[in-house]
Amino acid sequence: MRNRQGSGFLPVTLALIAIALIWLVGHGEAGEAGVNAQQLFVVDTVDLRQENPEAYTPGEKSPKTIAHYTRLLASMAYKIHNNYMEEIEAEKLTRNAIDGMLDQLDPFSVVLERKSYDQLMEKTHGKYEGLGIVIAKRGDYITVISPFEGTPAYNMGIRAGDKIIAIDGIDTRDMTVDESSDLMRGEAGTSVEITIQRPGLDEPLDYEIERAIIELKSVNYAGMMDNNIGYVRLSKFSETATEELRTTIDSLINTGRMEGLILDLRSNGGGLLSQAIEIANLFLDMGNTVVSTKGHQASTYREYACRNEPIFPDKPLVILVDGGTASASEIVSGAIQDWDRGIIIGNTTFGKGLVQQIFTTSDPDIALKLTTAKYYVPSGRCIQKPERATKHPEDLIAEDDGEIVEGDEKETPEETELFLTKGGRPVYGGGGIVPDIEIERETWKPLEINLERQTMFFDYAVKYVSEHPEIGDDFEVTEEMLIDFKDFTDEKEFTYKTNLQKKLEDFEKAAEDAEMEDRFADKIEELRELVALEKENDFMESRDWIMRSIKREVIRAKFGESGVYEHMVLKTDPYVKKAIEILTEDETYSDLLTVKSDS
Numbered sequence: 001m002r003n004r005q006g007s008g009f010l011p012v013t014l015a016l017i018a019i020a021l022i023w024l025v026g027h028g029e030a031g032e033a034g035v036n037a038q039q040l041f042v043v044d045t046v047d048l049r050q051e052n053p054e055a056y057t058p059g060e061k062s063p064k065t066i067a068h069y070t071r072l073l074a075s076m077a078y079k080i081h082n083n084y085m086e087e088i089e090a091e092k093l094t095r096n097a098i099d100g101m102l103d104q105l106d107p108f109s110v111v112l113e114r115k116s117y118d119q120l121m122e123k124t125h126g127k128y129e130g131l132g133i134v135i136a137k138r139g140d141y142i143t144v145i146s147p148f149e150g151t152p153a154y155n156m157g158i159r160a161g162d163k164i165i166a167i168d169g170i171d172t173r174d175m176t177v178d179e180s181s182d183l184m185r186g187e188a189g190t191s192v193e194i195t196i197q198r199p200g201l202d203e204p205l206d207y208e209i210e211r212a213i214i215e216l217k218s219v220n221y222a223g224m225m226d227n228n229i230g231y232v233r234l235s236k237f238s239e240t241a242t243e244e245l246r247t248t249i250d251s252l253i254n255t256g257r258m259e260g261l262i263l264d265l266r267s268n269g270g271g272l273l274s275q276a277i278e279i280a281n282l283f284l285d286m287g288n289t290v291v292s293t294k295g296h297q298a299s300t301y302r303e304y305a306c307r308n309e310p311i312f313p314d315k316p317l318v319i320l321v322d323g324g325t326a327s328a329s330e331i332v333s334g335a336i337q338d339w340d341r342g343i344i345i346g347n348t349t350f351g352k353g354l355v356q357q358i359f360t361t362s363d364p365d366i367a368l369k370l371t372t373a374k375y376y377v378p379s380g381r382c383i384q385k386p387e388r389a390t391k392h393p394e395d396l397i398a399e400d401d402g403e404i405v406e407g408d409e410k411e412t413p414e415e416t417e418l419f420l421t422k423g424g425r426p427v428y429g430g431g432g433i434v435p436d437i438e439i440e441r442e443t444w445k446p447l448e449i450n451l452e453r454q455t456m457f458f459d460y461a462v463k464y465v466s467e468h469p470e471i472g473d474d475f476e477v478t479e480e481m482l483i484d485f486k487d488f489t490d491e492k493e494f495t496y497k498t499n500l501q502k503k504l505e506d507f508e509k510a511a512e513d514a515e516m517e518d519r520f521a522d523k524i525e526e527l528r529e530l531v532a533l534e535k536e537n538d539f540m541e542s543r544d545w546i547m548r549s550i551k552r553e554v555i556r557a558k559f560g561e562s563g564v565y566e567h568m569v570l571k572t573d574p575y576v577k578k579a580i581e582i583l584t585e586d587e588t589y590s591d592l593l594t595v596k597s598d599s
Contacts (some may be wrong), residue, residue, distance in 0.1 A: 073097065105371065108354055112367040125239055130185040131192070132214045133158060138455060140173050141165055141197075142180045145458075148216075149560060152209045158196070160557045161462030165204060166195035188213050200466035218271075219244040221565040224252060228259040229583050231570060234279075237271025237328040242278040249282065249312055260316035260583035262576065266346065270327025273304075273355070280335045281306040283317060283342065288378070290335045293355050295373030300355070316589050317342030318579040321435060326350035333433045334377030340423040340593050344435040345579055351432035353383025377433075379419040385431025424595040436592055437582070439575050447538040448545055450496035451489070460488050461553035471558050473567070477547040485550055486539065498538065501531045548572070 081093055095111075102109055132151020135142050144162040147154040164172055167183040184192055188211050196205045218241035221233045230252040234245060252258045270276075273291075280290045284306050292303040319333050319342055330349045336342045353375035359368040375383045417429045428434065444452075451457060464481075465471060497505075504527045511520045539546070548568075555563045570576060582589050 106354060108352070108356055108369070109371045110369050112358070112369050114365045127213055127215045128185065129188045130181075130211055130214055131158075131194075131209055132212070133184075135164070135177060135180065137177055138163070138459075142172055142175060142177060146556065146561065148214065149562075151214055152212050156207055156209050158207070158209075159198065161199055161458075161466070163197040164194055165197050166193075168193050186211050198466070199462050215240070217244060219248050221562055221569075222248045222252065223566065223570070224255055224257060225570055225580070227580060227584055228257045229580055230258045230261045231264065231565075231576070232261070233264045233565065233569075235268055237268070237275040237279070239272065239275070241271065241275040242282070245279055246282060246311060253312070258315070260318070261312060262318050262320060262579045262583070264320045264576075265325050265329040265333060266320050266322040266575070267324035268326070268329040269324065269350075270329055270352065273328060273331070276328035276331040277304045277306070280332045281308055281310060283310050283312055283336060284339055285310060285313065288335075288339055290378070291331045292376045293373040294376065295355065297372070300373040316583050316586075318583055319344050320575045320579060321346040321349050321433060322441075322575075323347050323350055325433070326352040327354075330383045330433050331375060331377065334379075334381065334383060337427065337433060337436070338378040338381075338421050340421050340425065343437065343579075343582055343589065343592050344433060345437045345582070346435045346439050346575055347441055348434050349383075349432040351383060351385030353431070379421060379427055381419050381427065381429045383431060383433070423593065425593070437578060439578060445538065445542060446496055446498055447535070448542055448549075451494070451546070451549070454492075454494060456485075456489050456492065456494055457549045457553040458557075459492065460485055460550065461557040463488070464554055465557045471554065475551070475554060475558075475567075477551045477554075481550060482543065482547060485546070496535075498531060498534050500527070500534055504528070504531060 077093060077097060081088055081090055098111060102111065131153040132148040133153045134145040134148075136145050137143070141163045144153075144158055144160055144164065146160050147158045164180065166172060167180060170183065172180055184194065186192065191208050191210045193206065193208050196207060198205060216236075216238065218234055218236050218238050219232060220235045222231065224230055230249075232245065232248055232252075234241065249261070252261070277290045284290065286306050286309050288306045290304050290306060292301070294301045317336065319336055321329070321333050321344055325333065325346070326349065330351075330353065333344055333349065337344050354371045355373040355375065356369050357372050359370060361367060377383060419427050419429060421427060504524070507520075507527075508517075508524060511517050511524070517524075552564060552568050555567050559567070582592070
C-alpha cells in the first residue's frame with residue numbers, strides 16, 4: 001500500500017516537541033524520567049543547537065532540514081513568550097504548539113498526562129488497588145452500578161444501587177466520579193470507611209472495607225450451553241488475556257462435551273498486540289501469520305506469526321463482532337477469517353488498525369502516544385478505515401458531478417481492491433472486518449434511548465429487587481410490572497422529545513418571535529395533544545423491548561453479570577442464536593468456508 005502523503009512529518013514533529021521544550025524551560029538536562037514505569041519506546045532527545053548556526057540567505061533553495069525547522073519553532077516560541085503584549089505562560093504556549101502539531105495527525109496520536117497514562121497502564125496491566133466496584137453519578141450522589149465478584153466490596157455485601165453518601169466521613173454530595181474514586185482507591189491492606197444509603201432502608205449503613213489488589217478480568221463470562229456449544233466473552237486484551245482465555249477453553253474442553261465454540265468480541269476495543277497474536281495462536285497452526293505492521297520507517301515493518309501449536313485447532317469456531325470491535329479484536333477476527341479457521345458473525349468492525357507506541361519525554365508527567373504504523377491481516381487487507389485516520393473526517397470529501405460526497409462513502413482503492421483468504425474466498429479492503437454473516441443492528445427509538453440514558457431501568461430494578469427479595473431463576477416480567485414501570489417513570493418525571501415535539505417547539509418559537517401566538521393558539525394546543533398521544537403510542541410500540549430491558553436490569557441487580565449472560569445473552573441474543581444455528585448444522589458451517597464455484 002502507498003504511505004500516507006506527509007508521513008515524513010512524524011519524526012519532524014517529535015524533534016520539534018523535544019527541542020521546543022528545552023528552549024522554553026532552559027538549558028537543563030533533558031533526560032527521560034517519570035512515566036516509564038514499564039519498558040516503553042523512548043525518544044532520544046538531541047540538542048541540535050550549534051556554536052555557529054547556519055546563516056539565512058534570502059532566496060536560498062537548499063532543502064530545509066529538521067534542524068532548521070526545530071530552531072525556527074524554538075525561535076518563534078521564545079520571541080512570542082518574551083515579546084507578546086500580554087503575559088503568556090510558557091506551559092500553555094508550548095502545549096498549544098504541541099496540540100497544533102498533533103491536530104494534523106490521526107485521532108489516536110495524543111499527549112498523555114499523568115492521569116491518562118495511569119489509566120492506560122491500568123487497562124493494560126488489568127489490575128489496580130481499591131475496593132472493586134463500578135460507580136457512576138446518579139443525581140447528587142455516586143451510585144454503585146455493580147461490584148466485581150470476589151472483591152472486598154462484593155464480599156462485604158455492597159449491592160448495585162447503593163448510594164455512597166460519605167467516604168471517610170467526607171460528604172460525597174456533588175462529588176465527581178474521579179474524586180470519589182481517588183478517595184476509595186489506595187494501597188492494598190489499608191482501609192476506607194464508606195457510608196451507604198440503600199433503597200428500602202431508612203438508616204444509612206457504615207462499612208469499613210480493606211482495600212486489595214483488584215484484577216480486571218479479560219474473560220467476563222464463560223459457560224457451556226445445552227447444545228454442547230461453548231461460549232466465552234472476552235472484553236479486552238490486557239496482559240492476562242491469553243492466559244485467562246487458554247485456561248477457560250481448557251476447562252470447556254475438559255467437560256468432554258464441547259463440539260463448537262463462540263468467542264464474543266463485541267464491543268472489545270482491543271489492547272496489547274502481543275495478546276492478539278497469542279490469542280489467535282490458540283486457534284491457528286504454528287507458523288501461520290497473524291498480522292504485519294508497516295509504517296514510514298523501515299524499522300516498523302514486522303511480521304508476527306504463531307509460535308505454538310493451537311489448543312483448539314479444528315472444531316467449529318464462530319467469532320461475534322460489531323461496530324465496537326476494534327484494534328486487537330480486529331486482528332484476531334481478520335486472521336481467523338483469512339485462514340478460513342472460523343466464521344465471523346455480526347457487523348462490520350470499527351476499523352482501527354493503527355500501531356501506537358508510548359514515548360516518554362523530559363517532563364515526568366507527560367508522555368506521547370504516537371501512531372507509528374498500520375496493521376495488515378494475512379490476506380494483505382489494511383484494517384484501518386480512511387475516515388478513522390484523521391482528527392477531521394469532515395475534510396475527507398470529494399466533488400462528484402457537482403455534489404459533495406462524504407468521505408466514508410467515497411470509493412478508494414482499498415475499498416475496491418479484492419483479497420483472497422487461504423481457501424480462495426473473496427474479502428475486500430477498505431477498513432474493518434466485514435463479517436461472513438451480517439446481523440441486522442437494532443435501532444433504538446427516541447423513547448428507548450432516553451429510558452436507557454436516564455437510567456430508568458437501572459433505578460426501577462434497584463427498587464423492585466429491594467421490594468421483592470424472593471426473586472428466583474424463573475423470573476419473568478409481567479403486565480403488572482410493565483404498568484408499574486410506567487407509573488415509576490411518571491413519578492421520576494421522565495421526559496423526552498419526539499420529532500413531532502421538536503418541530504412543534506420550533507413552530508412555537510417562530511410564532512412567538514412573530515408575535516402571532518394568539519393566532520395559532522388553537523393549532524398549537526391540538527399539536528400538543530398529538531404529541532401526548534404519540535408518546536403513549538411510543539410506549540406500546542416499544543413494549544417488548546421495554547420488558548426485555550426491565551428483565552435484564554432486574555436479573556443484573558439480583559444475580560450480577562453472570563446472571564445476565566445465563567438468563568438473557570445465551571438464550572435471547574440474536575447474534576448468539578445465529579451462531580448456535582451455524583455451529584449445530586455441520587453442512588452449513590462447512591459451506592460458508594468453501595469457495596463457491598461459478599458453474
